[in-house]
Amino acid sequence: MSTIFLVCAALLFAAAPVAVAADPDLRLATLRTAWVEPVDALADDHPVAACLAERLPATVPMTLAPIRAEADVILRVTANLSNSAKRVLLGSLGGTPSATLEATLPHGTRLWPDVAKVRKGNGAIGLAADPKCGLANGLLQHLREAMRQARNAAKP
Numbered sequence: 001m002s003t004i005f006l007v008c009a010a011l012l013f014a015a016a017p018v019a020v021a022a023d024p025d026l027r028l029a030t031l032r033t034a035w036v037e038p039v040d041a042l043a044d045d046h047p048v049a050a051c052l053a054e055r056l057p058a059t060v061p062m063t064l065a066p067i068r069a070e071a072d073v074i075l076r077v078t079a080n081l082s083n084s085a086k087r088v089l090l091g092s093l094g095g096t097p098s099a100t101l102e103a104t105l106p107h108g109t110r111l112w113p114d115v116a117k118v119r120k121g122n123g124a125i126g127l128a129a130d131p132k133c134g135l136a137n138g139l140l141q142h143l144r145e146a147m148r149q150a151r152n153a154a155k156p
Contacts (some may be wrong), residue, residue: 025111028073028103029150034062035071035106039078048079048099051136059140060147073111076102077139081131099135101143112146 036053038045052075057063065071079099100115118138 024146024150026150026154028111029147029154031072032062033065033070033072034075035065035068036075036077039076044079044081045077047132048135049077051133052077052139055136055140060144071106074104074106079135097131097135099139101139118142
């Protein structure tokens with residue numbers, strides 16, 4: 001019986017998608033004006049995007065564009081804020097809050113083709129006062145690292 005459980009668990013984890021950020025476009029390191037938008041303004045995306053926009057200038061060398069048309073880069077946020085009951089029942093099988101960030105040029109060209117996925121497990125979410133800003137902080141750290149990778153790859 002336990003062998004069947006182990007085999008099923010192994011298959012489940014092997015089939016689970018893992019988001020890995022690809023090498024960013026070299027232009028990502030040179031962009032200085034950003035527009036942050038939630039993919040779905042009526043979903044969990046909105047509060048995470050708001051927190052990300054608030055903290056962006058303090059984390060990376062970018063300022064917020066007053067309107068979308070003036071932005072060098074569009075940062076699109078998707079989030080899934082699960083409730084505490086779901087986190088307790090499902091744990092790492094989809095019950096933890098998660099968020100993704102995608103960087104594109106205003107005309108749609110992806111600069112960071114694979115989205116960065118941030119997961120905070122039960123208890124670890126305490127890195128911020130609430131999960132929304134904890135996820136935003138994680139996404140900003142991924143963006144900062146992608147900008148560093150782009151800068152270092154552009155050096156001769």
